[in-house]
Amino acid sequence: MTISVRMDPLLERELELAAKRQGVTKTQFVIGAVERALGRRNPYELMMNLKAEEERADYRLIKKFEGEEQPYDTEGSRKALVKKLSEKHSVRRTG
Numbered sequence: 680m681t682i683s684v685r686m687d688p689l690l691e692r693e694l695e696l697a698a699k700r701q702g703v704t705k706t707q708f709v710i711g712a713v714e715r716a717l718g719r720r721n722p723y724e725l726m727m728n729l730k731a732e733e734e735r736a737d738y739r740l741i742k743k744f745e746g747e748e749q750p751y752d753t754e755g756s757r758k759a760l761v762k763k764l765s766e767k768h769s770v771r772r773t774g
Contacts, residue, residue: 684709694708694709
């Protein structure tokens, strides 16, 4: 179903920016907002379901990749990023 909505240009711009921040389209953003307003998507309930799932004894975060080498080195990547940012935004300190 298609719905057309008239809105203030400033409100539409806010919508565009909010959707961009979340990495979704304006349509996806509006659908999510409507679902929340209608009580069909309750963030608290989703969080509680996830926590309950994590507490199950058989829960494993990375089952799919179990036993495989993990190519992403979090600590090494963090250090490299900090170094790069420090060089880019270095503050010259005196004595």
